[in-house]
Amino acid sequence: MNILLIGCGKMGGALLSRWVEGSDRFTIVDPGLGEAPNGVQLVTDRAALGDEMFDVAVVAIKPQMIDQVLPDYVAHIADDGYALSIAAGCSIDRLMRVLGGKPVIRVMPNLPAAIGEGVSGLVAGSGVTPAQQDHARALMALAGTVVVVDDEDKLDRVTAVAGSGPGYVFEIARAYVAAAVDLGFTLDEARALALGTMAGGVAMARKSDQSLEELRNSVTSKHGTTEAGLQALNGDDLLSRRLRDTVGTAYARAVELR
Numbered sequence: 001m002n003i004l005l006i007g008c009g010k011m012g013g014a015l016l017s018r019w020v021e022g023s024d025r026f027t028i029v030d031p032g033l034g035e036a037p038n039g040v041q042l043v044t045d046r047a048a049l050g051d052e053m054f055d056v057a058v059v060a061i062k063p064q065m066i067d068q069v070l071p072d073y074v075a076h077i078a079d080d081g082y083a084l085s086i087a088a089g090c091s092i093d094r095l096m097r098v099l100g101g102k103p104v105i106r107v108m109p110n111l112p113a114a115i116g117e118g119v120s121g122l123v124a125g126s127g128v129t130p131a132q133q134d135h136a137r138a139l140m141a142l143a144g145t146v147v148v149v150d151d152e153d154k155l156d157r158v159t160a161v162a163g164s165g166p167g168y169v170f171e172i173a174r175a176y177v178a179a180a181v182d183l184g185f186t187l188d189e190a191r192a193l194a195l196g197t198m199a200g201g202v203a204m205a206r207k208s209d210q211s212l213e214e215l216r217n218s219v220t221s222k223h224g225t226t227e228a229g230l231q232a233l234n235g236d237d238l239l240s241r242r243l244r245d246t247v248g249t250a251y252a253r254a255v256e257l258r
């Protein structure tokens, strides 16, 4: 397939770094990009595409730019082509309107796609063929796990939990490392301790049949250090409430971006 990537910033670039391992051909349009991976054509101006046609147009610009930028690309999408949007919130209806009715698949990837450890939600709009959906799914699978959802509202919920999720994870990790530094470790030591502990805990939880509560309780000796630490962390349920607020507020923002 001949694929056009419209915008190649942090998320588009992360996906492309995995996609180039597959069998598709890629062209990027991005006004600010200096270089592209080997074998990928880069243009900084749409006019340089001439009359080239693409089987897939990947929408990887900011949601706020979509109405202004996308209409120029309708002429570059083949009759049997489709658009694959990674934009948060922006609905399939809106995308189809600006793309002259071309079929649209929305996906919501996340940044660990860059290392093949992403989690993506996928929802297909009306007129998408089974072959197009299979293609999009295979493309996203090059970057990690793919979860197909039934409707767009659910994709906006995926956005709040998984799309934005690495941001929460990095912020929690940052605060954890900072706390270790405050306790007397160097930054290198603190990163090794905190990130190693997070990675080990997550890897164990993924492999275990036990619930997260059971695993937590396995660490927690009666009247011991973990019990004391957990009381400070979430004894008042503030951490739980804050995380509910976090995903709820991100979901509300996705709804605003529709």
Ligand SMILES: NC(=O)C1=CN([C@@H]2O[C@H](COP(=O)(O)OP(=O)(O)OC[C@H]3O[C@@H](n4cnc5c(N)ncnc54)[C@H](OP(=O)(O)O)[C@@H]3O)[C@@H](O)[C@H]2O)C=CC1
Pocket: 006, 007, 008, 009, 010, 011, 012, 013, 029, 030, 031, 032, 033, 059, 060, 061, 062, 063, 065, 069, 086, 087, 088, 108, 109, 110, 111, 163, 164
């Ligand atoms: N970052 C993330 O973790 C995730 C992002 N997304 C979605 O991905 C999309 C891109 O986000 P992100 O990668 O973070 O943002 P970036 O700003 O990093 O990437 C957008 C890119 O598009 C370029 N661009 C601007 N105008 C045009 C244009 N007219 N034509 C082509 N390219 C253009 C920008 O160039 P310049 O910088 O020079 O303006 C930039 O390189 C968004 O819709 C977002 O919702 C989805 C999931 C996760």
Ligand SMILES: O=C(O)[C@@H]1CCC=N1
Pocket: 088, 159, 163, 164
């Ligand atoms: O913050 C954002 O809006 C984008 C979508 C999910 C992650 N980054």
